[in-house]
Amino acid sequence: MIDPRANSPERIVPPAPLPVVSRRRLLKIKDAFPIPTSCNCCNGDRVRLVENSEIYNGKSFGDWPYAYLCMDCFAYVGLHPGTDLPLGTLANKPLRNARNSSKGVFNRIWREGHMTRDGAYAWLTRQLGIQASECHFGLFDIERCHRARTVCEQFMATTGRRKA
Numbered sequence: 001m002i003d004p005r006a007n008s009p010e011r012i013v014p015p016a017p018l019p020v021v022s023r024r025r026l027l028k029i030k031d032a033f034p035i036p037t038s039c040n041c042c043n044g045d046r047v048r049l050v051e052n053s054e055i056y057n058g059k060s061f062g063d064w065p066y067a068y069l070c071m072d073c074f075a076y077v078g079l080h081p082g083t084d085l086p087l088g089t090l091a092n093k094p095l096r097n098a099r100n101s102s103k104g105v106f107n108r109i110w111r112e113g114h115m116t117r118d119g120a121y122a123w124l125t126r127q128l129g130i131q132a133s134e135c136h137f138g139l140f141d142i143e144r145c146h147r148a149r150t151v152c153e154q155f156m157a158t159t160g161r162r163k164a
């Protein structure tokens, strides 16, 4: 769902420390995830919008160097550039690792030409028995990461190998 502010005539006041929230950028985000007010990793409620230099040893990182950060467990998530919308849910180190490794196996399926990227997402959605709107690695919890990794590895070990 597109963030309703994208189509509202009112000026969008950017939350600190963001310089702006771009309506044009909001319009491009088809699956807008909710802005986190509590932490999905530790259930704490001290989630702050910060410059990501608070995460990366005092150095800011990227063109849109902001993040939602849990002040209790230091799980975090980056933002869609030009907006205050998170790229997914917060992740601590084990969850970041699980998302990266499962997405790495998944990406091979379309990068090596076994399916189109859209086709691979549709396939993964069916394999996991979830809604298309839920099929984003940035939303997955550890258990779903492991399940995704398993079905992708099985695919690569059978179909993927045959075609290669």
Ligand SMILES: [Zn+2]
Binding pocket: 039, 040, 041, 042, 043, 044, 070, 071, 072, 073, 074, 075
């Ligand atoms: Zn937390």
